[in-house]
Amino acid sequence: MTTDNTITSRHLINIVKYRVVWLCITAMLLLPGVIGLIWAGIHNPNHIPLKVGIDYTGGTILQYGVKENISNDALGKIRVNLENIGLENPNIQIIHANADNQKENKDIKNIISIRTKFIGQETSTVNQITSTLSKDYQNPDLISVSSVGPTLGKELFKNSLIAVGLAFLGITIYLTIRFKFDYALAAILGIAHDVLFVVGVFALLGIFYNVQVDGLFITAILTVVGFSVHDTIVVFDRVRENLRYYSKKMTFGEIMNASVNQTLARSINTSLTILITLLALYFFGGVTTKDFVLAMILGIAIGTWSSIFFCSVLVEFWEDKKSKKAAA
DSSP: OOOHHHHTSOOSOOTTTTHHHHHHHHHHHHHHHHHHHHHHHHHSGGGOSSOBOHHHHOEEEEEEEESSOOOTHHHHHHHHHHHHTTOSSOEEEEEEOOHHHHHHOTTOOEEEEEEEEOOTTOHHHHHHHHHHHHTTSSSOEEEEEEEEOHHHHHHHHHHHHHHHHHHHHHHHHHHHHHSOHHHHHHHHHHHHHHHHHHHHHHHHHHHHHOOOBOHHHHHHHHHHHHHHHHHHHHHHHHHHHHHHHHTTTSOHHHHHHHHHHHHHHHHHHHHHHHHHHHHHHHHHSOGGGHHHHHHHHHHHHHHHHHHHHTHHHHHHHHHHHHHHHHHO
16 A cells, blocks of 8 residues: 555656646657658658558568678678669568578578569569679579569558557557546557657658668557557556545645656666667667667657656646536
């Protein structure tokens, strides 16, 4: 049980007093991304506000077996060489040859996996890619070619949107049952805030650095949604517990202040632990997962902010309006 000394102790953050400040900062965080989404939605093909990868537009994956060992530094050179022959934003990955590949061809030490736009039956493009790789690697062996057609890509895109929508619906139902609808609405707005921030940043990255999103991006968004609502539930649980004991002694704003400050250290410590791991993955992990990890970093950082300075402020603001209306 929470003690009177704890609930009335000095607070590190005053949610109620500076709620306008917190909301203004939140708006400033979202504004650049929203502008980027609008600009990209107007200028991108099909008016999609994000630059989507081959998972959604259709594309081809080619795998070449090579005899040489390939360092991570060589990835950049391969990508530049392929872009010079007309491939748009190719995704390059190095795969170490496994035992099965070595049985078929013992000389193969690594496999270069190239993901690019849909090639179809364009054998001339495949020949160009082979010739480009032949300049740096001796007799690259085309092991496999697999393609995702534009129709399947659109189906994957639709299913991704359905997955995000179902996640929102399930969370709304759960929070409405566990708390009140006011709390559920604040949590959903907090999730929407976090998703909008991450999507907005990637819209800007697409405009300035040609960054594309793929299936991993949707995975990151769903993970961010789960983390965001989890962090918010921790705060709301403490509010509910404190209301049980102090609703007659303190105003709702005082209880919200105390609840946020009681969970503040836990929220920050949890987020920092995850962020340290993700930063290590971003700087020392593979090239192909960098965008996924970046989306996670942005989502967890903004999710921590929203649970403390956005969702809590919304609930306190609504409860304050209700109490003033009842008093009048």
